[in-house]
Amino acid sequence: MTVEQGRNASRTQVSFAARKRLVNDQLSLTLRLIDPFGTSREVFTMSDPRIFQVSNRRNVIRGLLVSANWTFGKPPKRGRDPNDLVGPDN
Secondary structure, eight states: OEETTEEEEEEEOOEEEEEEEETTTTEEEEEEEESTTOOOEEEEEEEOSSOEEEEEEEOOOOEEEEEEEEOOSOOOOOOSOGGGOOOTTO
16 A cells, blocks of 8 residues: 555454354354464555665564353344234334
8 A cells, every 4th residue: 555655565464263152152152363373564665755764563463362252132033934024014
């Protein structure tokens, strides 16, 4: 992307996540790995008539997130029952 002071090159980062639903879909466990291979980087090139500068930054943002969510109650089921459909008369 070209910006006023130069150019922002690509930014990269790899993350993985997995979710498991348990207890009749009321409990959800999530595991997320942030940048497990250390691939996070960004490159910026700045240029004007007096200076040319290239910045290559590697961010150390590795992490592991674990979360648990509990849902109270259940949303109404929507099936193929014609009475579930909302039309212009309803």
